[in-house]
Amino acid sequence: MKLFSKEQIYEGDKLTVERQSISSTDLMERAGEQIFNWMHLRLQGAQVPIHILCGIGNNGGDGLVLARHLILDGYNVKTYVVNCSDKRSKDFLINYDRIKNVTKKWPTLLSCEDDFPEINTEDIIVDAVFGIGLNRPIDAWVKALFVHFRKTRAFTLSVDMPSGLSTDSIPKDEDAVVWANFTLSFVTPKLVFFLPETAKYTQQWEVLDIGFDPEYLYKTETEAILIGKHEVLPIYIPRTKFSHKGDFGHSLIIGGSYGKIGAVTLASKAALSIGAGLVTAYVPKCGYIPLQTAFPEAMVITDADEEIITNISYEILPTVIGLGIGIGTNSKTVEAFETFLKKNKIPLVIDADGINMLSKNNDLLKLLPEQTVLTPHPKELERLIGKWKNDFDKLEKAKQFSKKHHIILVIKGANTITVFDNKLYINTTGNPGLATAGSGDVLTGIITGLISQGYKPLEATIFGVYLHGKSGDIALEDFGYHSLIATHIIEYLGEAFKELFKHPELQQEQDDIVDNNK
Structure with a gap:
């Protein structure tokens, strides 16, 4: 299995949208639906509280798509927006409007430690705060939020990447990274899942197919290849x-x-x-x-x-x-x-x-x-x-x-x-x-x-x-x-x-x- 770099994922995202004549919002919808399918297969309607914490970029948009599908299927969902910047991605805003059309419980805005939600050990946390594009240190209160996740000892599921983890560098502060029990990674696992210093941030991972352009996946050479039975x-x-x-x-x-x-x-x-x-x-x-x-x-x-x-x-x-x-x-x-x-x-x-x-x-x-x-x-x-x-x-x-x-x-x-x-x-x-x-x-x-x-x-x-x-x-x-x-x-x-x-x-x-x- 090829391990695509961050830059290659961005390029594949762009080509998929162009070659399949879809919008980036449509691709985000696929991603969110795939996460929903994965969770629904395992939960089968169980009413455990699910806390979905969304950033304000595309990773957060994936989380909003997931929240909408879970709500429509009758799950016990609480959605939050981690307000870590004034900038919102276009697809995040589109899905923010969409979720408001399916529930009266609009996402709760988190802006400081006083806003942190109460989460019990038996609950589920879905981490959709940051994706592969994070390239700056996170705010102190967001770091405290990640520490809060760990203290609850609730099962934590990360979307694509544990938030705060970079695809090509080692975290300087391990408290500034989400420690996930499971990561659902789009298209490809990430190299950091296999390195001694960073593997600890996700105990398990699985790849979700979101319909990337097959020609791009086949022809693109990658620096890293994951060796399993089929290889x-x-x-x-x-x-x-x-x-x-x-x-x-x-x-x-x-x-x-x-x-x-x-x-x-x-x-x-x-x-x-x-x-x-x-x-x-x-x-x-x-x-x-x-x-x-x-x-x-x-x-x-x-x-x-x-x-x-x-x-x-x-x-x-x-x-x-x-x-x-x-x-x-x-x-x-x-x-x-x-x-x-x-x-x-x-x-x-x-x-x-x-x-x-x-x-x-x-x-x-x-x-x-x-x-x-x-x-x-x-x-x-x-x-x-x-x-x-x-x-x-x-x-x-x-x-x-x-x-x-x-x-x-x-x-x-x-x-x-x-x-x-x-x-x-x-x-x-x-x-x-x-x-x-x-x-x-x-x-x-x-x-x-x-x-x-x-x-x-x-x-x-x-x-x-x-x-x-x-x-x-x-x-x-x-x-x-x-x-x-x-x-x-x-x-x-x-x-x-x-x-x-x-x-x-x-x-x-x-x-x-x-x-x-x-």
């Missing part, structure tokens, strides 16, 4: 009757040091479990017996040193290399890493101490093949791109870094974001149970194993992040947040793949393959 389905490459392990490549996992052989074991298992044809682990000597014992499906090559990697040398021909997990930053390892990069031409996935070594010697970044995948955790990311002021600054720095070095950067988090070529791919799977030791090693192995099978690095990263999260989501049902461990992610990868096949079109494709095999 990864076209990436998936089915297997055929005559497939054999040689078709799915050879993954080489390089890493480990004394006490950290488990990281390589997890990455190697993940690479094979995601579908790589062959997996070889390159470890110090101390890792030989643990790997051969814990993971007999893997082949093992050892360094001459017992405890660390000092020389990366092998005679196999890998398809892709995953490197850095548990490898440490001993000076001999750093030297071996640099020597390896100077002669390597094979696609790379680099994690953990591999990233730390790159951070300490930026000249090594020049040696990376194009579209090398880097998968840092937050602290490793900071070492790589520098400190950031806020989440938007972090994204900007990440885009610049990706573009400068022609690499794919994975920003791990609740909504892991893959960054490449000024594009953001925001993942929707995963849960807090994935915040566990070894989870990142598994992700490295998954991405490596996908590239091994012929997926392009960017596709492998997007798909790998999705499957990693989906596997964790399925495992969560059996283990919960606290008991989920990295091994579970590997064990449930098959279930994550099977969940993809539940899509009717892909199921038919799989059925056809099975039929051909008979």
Whole structure:
């Protein structure tokens, strides 16, 4: 799903009106009706008090349309106008007149704290004060109104955006933003719904279709794309009757040091479990017996040193290399890493101490093949791109870094974001149970194993992040947040793949393959 910017929404609004020969008031009517339909489906006429607080712009106009429809359907509605400016939008004024024609209870004007309505915990608040166009600090009394909302603990539904929240910046004062239980977002979710510093302002969201021009939606490129099941389905490459392990490549996992052989074991298992044809682990000597014992499906090559990697040398021909997990930053390892990069031409996935070594010697970044995948955790990311002021600054720095070095950067988090070529791919799977030791090693192995099978690095990263999260989501049902461990992610990868096949079109494709095999 594309995440349109504020400017793109404005442009789409304008084009929709022109191409469909409707007025902006008609489009506002659609928006308000869609909110009404959403609420009516869930309330079914329940007489809970609904407090609709409208600003004096187009967001407030949406709220007035909603109020009119709720009133006409017999709901218990109280409508208010938050009088925060002398300016009123044209469509707001039109709908203000319309609501006066359907009720004797005209909207109550709020101009100061003395006007605040009494709202009970069991009531519903509809926040239609400010939309995406807010570009100034709000008045102190409006801020107090938003705090009043929170103190009531009433269910708060925001129209399009939680009021006071900007689409492209971090609030300086969290009390100057509505904290919504649910946001009904027009056309597209907003990027701020997925960033750590701003996601807290809406617990849940849903997109409402208000009939934007379909050609505009289809053709317009966006900086950010939300990755769900329908976005990864076209990436998936089915297997055929005559497939054999040689078709799915050879993954080489390089890493480990004394006490950290488990990281390589997890990455190697993940690479094979995601579908790589062959997996070889390159470890110090101390890792030989643990790997051969814990993971007999893997082949093992050892360094001459017992405890660390000092020389990366092998005679196999890998398809892709995953490197850095548990490898440490001993000076001999750093030297071996640099020597390896100077002669390597094979696609790379680099994690953990591999990233730390790159951070300490930026000249090594020049040696990376194009579209090398880097998968840092937050602290490793900071070492790589520098400190950031806020989440938007972090994204900007990440885009610049990706573009400068022609690499794919994975920003791990609740909504892991893959960054490449000024594009953001925001993942929707995963849960807090994935915040566990070894989870990142598994992700490295998954991405490596996908590239091994012929997926392009960017596709492998997007798909790998999705499957990693989906596997964790399925495992969560059996283990919960606290008991989920990295091994579970590997064990449930098959279930994550099977969940993809539940899509009717892909199921038919799989059925056809099975039929051909008979």
